[in-house]
Amino acid sequence: QVQLVQSGAEVKKPGASVRVSCKASGYTFTSYGISWVRQAPGQGLEWMGWITPYNGHTNYTQQLQGRVTMTTDTSTRTAYVELSGLRLDDAAVYFCARVGSGYPNYFDSWGQGTLVTVSS
Amino acid sequence: DIQMTQSPSSLSASVGDRVTITCQASQDINIYLNWYQQKPGKAPKLLIYDTSNLETGVPSRFSGSGSGTDFTFTISSLQSEDIATYYCQQYHNLPPAFGQGTQVEIK
Numbered sequence: 515q516v517q518l519v520q521s522g523a524e525v526k527k528p529g530a531s532v533r534v535s536c537k538a539s540g541y542t543f544t545s546y547g548i549s550w551v552r553q554a555p556g557q558g559l560e561w562m563g564w565i566t567p568y569n570g571h572t573n574y575t576q577q578l579q580g581r582v583t584m585t586t587d588t589s590t591r592t593a594y595v596e597l598s599g600l601r602l603d604d605a606a607v608y609f610c611a612r613v614g615s616g617y618p619n620y621f622d623s624w625g626q627g628t629l630v631t632v633s634s
Numbered sequence: 635d636i637q638m639t640q641s642p643s644s645l646s647a648s649v650g651d652r653v654t655i656t657c658q659a660s661q662d663i664n665i666y667l668n669w670y671q672q673k674p675g676k677a678p679k680l681l682i683y684d685t686s687n688l689e690t691g692v693p694s695r696f697s698g699s700g701s702g703t704d705f706t707f708t709i710s711s712l713q714s715e716d717i718a719t720y721y722c723q724q725y726h727n728l729p730p731a732f733g734q735g736t737q738v739e740i741k
Contacts, residue, residue, distance in 0.1 A: 559732040624677035
């Protein structure tokens, strides 16, 4: 079955960077995209961006442009999101989700989430 | 960017009740609308895609309808395990956008 397993919780200081991983199994990794979605405490879902493992194409939300980088390693079937210049309001649970390869249509499988705490 | 507005933001209903949630898009999104269920401390789960298609394994008491800018999500007979927050999501345009969520509780 499709499974996305994310890395563990992180605690970072403001201004630092964080990288979260998402290891995929149960499907052909290069036939689908990976989107990243975050959820601040008690808040709704915020789309961060999308990467196509087949060719590395990315599309990021305007709000995070310049601070977010999404990559994949097809040899290990792992996707990564890195967020730099962390601010207090970046504290959230970060989810990876499988989406269509050509377009982030529906998010049909999700990782378990990674809690990122930003605190001085 | 397209904005998605859900209503109500929360509701309380009895087991067996029919529950309806609406989602309005700020512009025409055709049928490119999905619904998710999120239980506390868990990742969201896709329930319905393309407005009205039930994801595999999802109980038939869940349904969706609509097109253009106005959409409806229905639970025909609320069960205790349906306690969750429900989100709509459009993918007509980038960026994909979620509604603010509707929290469903048991009365």
